[in-house]
Amino acid sequence: MSMKVGSRQVDGVTIVDCSGRITLGEGSVILRDTVRDLLSKGNKKIVLNLQDVNYIDSSGIGELVSAFTTSKNLLNLTKKVHDLLQITKLYTVFDVKDDEASAVKSFK
Amino acid sequence: MAMTEQRVSYTLDSSLETIDNAEEKATRIATELGFPDDEIMQISMAVREGAVNAVLHGNAYAPDKKVVLAFERTGSDLIITIQDQGTGMDLSKIPNPLAPENLLKTSGRGIFLMRSFMDVVEIRPTNTGTELKLIKHVHGPTAGGKEASK
Numbered sequence: 190m191s192m193k194v195g196s197r198q199v200d201g202v203t204i205v206d207c208s209g210r211i212t213l214g215e216g217s218v219i220l221r222d223t224v225r226d227l228l229s230k231g232n233k234k235i236v237l238n239l240q241d242v243n244y245i246d247s248s249g250i251g252e253l254v255s256a257f258t259t260s261k262n263l264l265n266l267t268k269k270v271h272d273l274l275q276i277t278k279l280y281t282v283f284d285v286k287d288d289e290a291s292a293v294k295s296f297k
Numbered sequence: 298m299a300m301t302e303q304r305v306s307y308t309l310d311s312s313l314e315t316i317d318n319a320e321e322k323a324t325r326i327a328t329e330l331g332f333p334d335d336e337i338m339q340i341s342m343a344v345r346e347g348a349v350n351a352v353l354h355g356n357a358y359a360p361d362k363k364v365v366l367a368f369e370r371t372g373s374d375l376i377i378t379i380q381d382q383g384t385g386m387d388l389s390k391i392p393n394p395l396a397p398e399n400l401l402k403t404s405g406r407g408i409f410l411m412r413s414f415m416d417v418v419e420i421r422p423t424n425t426g427t428e429l430k431l432i433k434h435v436h437g438p439t440a441g442g443k444e445a446s447k
Contacts, residue, residue, distance in 0.1 A: 213353075214313045246345055246410075247346055247407045251402075251406070254401055257401060273410075276413050277394065277395070277409070278395050278400060279400065282401070
């Protein structure tokens with residue numbers, strides 16, 4: 190399953206709903222372009238919702254790190270992504286939330 | 298594709314498709330051998346990372362260079378080799394991705410992930426490039442794979 194993203198606004202925060210695979214190639218590019226596009230439109234409060242991301246490789250991790258300066262807020266990690274961020278010691282670097290309300294509230 | 302009873306090998310182009318292809322083959326073979334789901338994921342991801350290194354960093358997408366991917370089942374191991382035709386790598390220059398100063402680097406985690414997921418990871422230069430060997434030990438009652446468990 191290839192990467193798909195959609196974005197929506199919740200109380201002034203942009204939730205980017207990601208699904209599929211964030212891997213070298215299309216998946217990483219889509220995420221990068223989405224974040225850049227949101228920034229160019231003035232959306233600076235960004236949460237990456239990874240609820241439906243079922244696979245991520247080292248390039249995808251790199252893309253999350255690249256987006257870190259924009260959005261260190263990650264929402265709804267699957268076990269695979271959670272485990273990957275744990276072993277790469279990135280879990281505590283990002284601000285990871287399990288519910289959307291908390292993620293939105295973290296910008297207040 | 299060349300195949301023997303316990304070994305199968307593929308000669309692949311230096312392309313993004315090869316990376317997905319290698320991962321799919323690893324998933325299929327690890328599944329057929331009866332590895333549990335978590336280890337199938339580990340093997341497929343390690344192979345994906347190895348293929349990324351071969352295609353990008355080794356062969357640098359050169360159309361005249363090939364990647365040779367081989368899977369071999371021995372009595373106790375699944376042995377995967379990935380050979381490229383690149384200029385090789387200096388392992389001493391690969392930074393530790395867990396070091397605080399490297400945590401926020403956007404690359405450099407591939408070999409680390411392979412080492413995290415596989416029992417043995419060996420990287421050595423060859424006459425024509427670099428050979429990566431990944432070994433996963435077979436554990437538990439499904440050691441003979443699905444065929445043996447029938």
